[in-house]
Amino acid sequence: MIDYQDFVARYYPSANNARQDDITRFLDNLVEIIGDTPLANALRNTQVLCSAFYLQKIGNNISRPHYQKIKEYLINLFDFVGVDATVPTREEVLASQETICYFRGINELLEFIDKVGSLALTNYNPTADLVRVKSICVLGWLGFTPDEIANIKVRDLSPIDISGYKVSNKNGTYEVYGQLFAALYYLSGLEEYNGLPSGRRVILKGNDEYLFRPTDANCEKLDGGQIIQIIKRFNHCIPRSIKTSIVFRNLHKNALFLEVYNDATDKSLINKIASIMGCTPNYAFNYRDQYLKFVEALESNKI
Structure with a gap:
């Protein structure tokens, strides 16, 4: 051509x-x-x-x-x-940038990850191949920073019966169930997976006390930058025809925007944003345009 x-x-x-x-x-x-x-x-x-x-x-x-x-x-x-x-x-x-970086909910986000995995790998295994990506998204959705995610140890996942976990950071303790629990559960015992897009078998190494283990035997644990790189590598595997990507810094914001959207009180939008996002009313104006774009994408079924 x-x-x-x-x-x-x-x-x-x-x-x-x-x-x-x-x-x-x-x-x-x-x-x-x-x-x-x-x-x-x-x-x-x-x-x-x-x-x-x-x-x-x-x-x-x-x-x-x-x-x-x-x-x-x-x-x-x-x-x-x-x-x-x-x-x-x-x-x-x-x-012209059409890429959508928000999701209708955390379950829809996890299903999106599986969709990309099934397109990229012939024998995609949803319980292994992308559980690192899923687990980062689960924790990011809850508000964990990349450094906090890198520092989580398997023992930090406190079982709730056989169907959930409690996990904590400086902002509080969170309970996870369903698909969120499954992602963290499968990651806690993960030893190897098929990498995208090559399908090459990847062996986890480093200190097995950490939830997120490196693939380099000379590296004890991951750092926050490497957590972000896992998401970026996943984005490179998304077909161009799919106008959706994962942006780590948007994950917790996405969760909070959903809370704002579902707030049925008669408070003004600015006050809802300020209350739920923990910011001043003046700073809430900075979020308003982003929130309205999120709502437009949600209500037009772009997400």
């Missing part, structure tokens, strides 16, 4: 290896977005052009230098293909 070597030779004859690799990433991303659509037609499609700026599935911002770089690539590509087209503005690109 696009002759990469000819394109680089014509427009970037002095490009070093790093620049050539960047151009290749841009073209690979564009080819994936276009699919079977004729190239000339695709380059006249504003949504396709906007998507070309996002080299990863999820991104909340496009910096001005990144915008200018991709804009240059597109202008040269228009010339290369002989197409009369217009590059969308940065504002149009930012407004």
